[in-house]
Amino acid sequence: MGDHEVEALLRVADSCLVLAQRLTGWCGHAPALEEDIALANVALDVLGQARGLLTRAGELEAAGRDEDALAYLRDAPDFRNLLLVEQPNGDFAHTMLRQFLFDAWAVELWPELASSTDPVIAGIAGKAAKEAAYHLRHSAGWVERLGDGTDESHRRMLASLEDLWPYAGEAFLDDDVDRAAAEAGLAPLPSSLLAGWRARVEAVLTESTLPVPPDPWWQRGGRQGRHTEQLTRLLAEMQVVHRAYPGARW
Amino acid sequence: MCTQGLDQPRTLAAEDVSARAEHFEARVAAEDKIEPPDWMPDAYRALLIRQIAQHAHSEIVGMLPEGNWLSRAPSLRRKGILLAKVQDEAGHGLYLYSAAETLGVTRDELVDQLLAGTAKYSSIFNYPTLTWADVGAVGWLVDGAAIMNQVPLCRCSYGPYARAMVRICREESFHQRQGFELLTVLAQGTPAQHAMAQDALDRWWWPAVMMFGPPDSESTHNDRSLRWKVKRFTNDELRQKFVDLTVPQAQFLALTVPDPDLAYDGEHWRFGKPDWSEFKRVVKGDGPCNRERLVARRTAHEDGAWVREAAVAHAAKRVLV
Numbered sequence: 264m265g266d267h268e269v270e271a272l273l274r275v276a277d278s279c280l281v282l283a284q285r286l287t288g289w290c291g292h293a294p295a296l297e298e299d300i301a302l303a304n305v306a307l308d309v310l311g312q313a314r315g316l317l318t319r320a321g322e323l324e325a326a327g328r329d330e331d332a333l334a335y336l337r338d339a340p341d342f343r344n345l346l347l348v349e350q351p352n353g354d355f356a357h358t359m360l361r362q363f364l365f366d367a368w369a370v371e372l373w374p375e376l377a378s379s380t381d382p383v384i385a386g387i388a389g390k391a392a393k394e395a396a397y398h399l400r401h402s403a404g405w406v407e408r409l410g411d412g413t414d415e416s417h418r419r420m421l422a423s424l425e426d427l428w429p430y431a432g433e434a435f436l437d438d439d440v441d442r443a444a445a446e447a448g449l450a451p452l453p454s455s456l457l458a459g460w461r462a463r464v465e466a467v468l469t470e471s472t473l474p475v476p477p478d479p480w481w482q483r484g485g486r487q488g489r490h491t492e493q494l495t496r497l498l499a500e501m502q503v504v505h506r507a508y509p510g511a512r513w
Numbered sequence: 514m515c516t517q518g519l520d521q522p523r524t525l526a527a528e529d530v531s532a533r534a535e536h537f538e539a540r541v542a543a544e545d546k547i548e549p550p551d552w553m554p555d556a557y558r559a560l561l562i563r564q565i566a567q568h569a570h571s572e573i574v575g576m577l578p579e580g581n582w583l584s585r586a587p588s589l590r591r592k593g594i595l596l597a598k599v600q601d602e603a604g605h606g607l608y609l610y611s612a613a614e615t616l617g618v619t620r621d622e623l624v625d626q627l628l629a630g631t632a633k634y635s636s637i638f639n640y641p642t643l644t645w646a647d648v649g650a651v652g653w654l655v656d657g658a659a660i661m662n663q664v665p666l667c668r669c670s671y672g673p674y675a676r677a678m679v680r681i682c683r684e685e686s687f688h689q690r691q692g693f694e695l696l697t698v699l700a701q702g703t704p705a706q707h708a709m710a711q712d713a714l715d716r717w718w719w720p721a722v723m724m725f726g727p728p729d730s731e732s733t734h735n736d737r738s739l740r741w742k743v744k745r746f747t748n749d750e751l752r753q754k755f756v757d758l759t760v761p762q763a764q765f766l767a768l769t770v771p772d773p774d775l776a777y778d779g780e781h782w783r784f785g786k787p788d789w790s791e792f793k794r795v796v797k798g799d800g801p802c803n804r805e806r807l808v809a810r811r812t813a814h815e816d817g818a819w820v821r822e823a824a825v826a827h828a829a830k831r832v833l834v
């Protein structure tokens with residue numbers, strides 16, 4: 264296995280991990296008890312996806328790193344997640360729009376990964392595809408409710424769209440790593456997922472009485488290790504206990 | 514004529530009530546389950562609402578101290594376990610609010626009482642979680658004490674509460690085992706990890722022992738609660754069971770229970786006197802985290818108001834379409 268294939272896996276794994284880390288922030292603080300439970304469910308699913316892929320990436324890398332070594336002992340420049348998922352929770356509108364933009368990508372990605380030439384990845388992806396479909400129903404439902412709810416909720420959705428839209432397109436930009444992974448049959452080419460994503464996002468935004476913003480300059484770099492200012496703080500918190508006790512078992 | 518017409522049903526109702534009360538007491542004595550449509554004394558209803566609401570609030574406030582470590586769990590496996598646990602507690606809160614609603618109150622009313630600071634919740638959650646080991650100590654001791662309290666509630670005379678408790682107890686015992694397992698790894702880990710586990714036990718032991726409430730000599734609700742088979746054991750009986758079960762577990766972990774008076778008398782682990790003045794102080798609102806916990810709940814509720822309003826507005830629009 265080449266380095267670029269491990270790299271391609273980390274791009275998905277890290278996106279799931281960082282999103283899970285963000286979502287745990289709602290647990291105990293959500294707008295209703297039912298949402299505490301629903302968001303914890305989504306977080307548990309994406310955490311599970313991250314763990315499966317990190318473990319597989321560690322095996323393919325064959326350098327003795329397990330899921331925890333990869334999650335806790337890498338620094339920000341070594342993370343390969345989408346910039347979108349490291350953006351702060353903000354209000355519930357921001358969290359739900361971020362989730363929706365992610366889920367609309369995930370439902371395109373996982374079914375493709377389910378036919379990966381790597382049987383372990385295919386297995387993880389098969390389960391994840393079902394989870395993502397469920398997550399999308401939940402997040403799209405909230406985008407609609409908030410977009411077409413009250414004046415205040417509509418205004419907050421517009422604000423979140425303005426903040427998050429520039430990060431929405433990074434997931435569909437191909438580079439050499441992606442092309443190598445696609446050639447090996449390991450993962451689909453990111454750009455191949457764009458049409459499906461766009462159709463779904465436009466339909467839900469329209470249904471939500473929200474505008475579909477024009478394509479901006481898509482902010483990029485997360486998948487190559489160049490992040491926003493948000494990630495180091497997120498990692499500092501996530502990694503603090505693990506790093507304070509080098510070599511300890513938990 | 515007119516006054517008679519009003520008086521008559523009232524007299525009949527009074528006779529009816531005493532007959533119903535007798536029937537109710539007989540059913541409870543015979544271990545029959547009381548169900549929502551059944552007649553029940555007002556005091557029984559009030560007692561249950563108070564207790565179930567207090568229990569539901571405890572589940573919700575209890576999410577906060579452990580939730581505090583979700584972002585910093587030192588392994589991904591532990592992060593998943595903790596997240597699932599905190600999620601379970603939210604589920605417990607939901608079942609319990611639903612059980613309380615069968616008695617004629619609404620969840621909104623009960624939540625308002627919590628946020629206004631007029632309803633109680635378990636005082637243990639007014640203590641801070643200061644290290645990762647506290648997550649283990651809370652699972653082991655706090656969920657452990659909760660199980661001790663709650664297993665007998667599975668036989669509570671009120672059906673919906675009893676049934677909610679069956680489901681909840683199954684999950685609480687899972688939490689207790691996971692907490693104990695977390696501490697086992699720490700206790701057998703590096704010296705620093707062992708010290709972290711001991712420190713957690715030092716801080717959580719006495720609050721856990723006090724979770725069963727004031728001593729029987731001072732408890733105000735025990736009598737009626739026992740007669741109506743809401744409770745099955747007194748506070749002191751449950752406390753002793755908890756200590757008897759937990760001390761050998763601490764020994765297994767090679768951790769020291771912070772009680773110099775602890776001694777085995779051949780049948781029970783006899784323990785020292787808890788600091789009941791601390792208990793009263795924390796119940797009254799002067800624990801280390803009382804304010805923080807309520808502020809966190811109020812903030813979540815207030816910040817969520819526009820979301821709940823939007824959901825209602827959206828649903829109304831869909832009905833119109």
Ligand SMILES: [Fe+2]
Pocket residue numbers: 572601602605681685
């Ligand atoms: Fe619980």
Ligand SMILES: [Fe+2]
Pocket residue numbers: 602656684685688
């Ligand atoms: Fe629990």
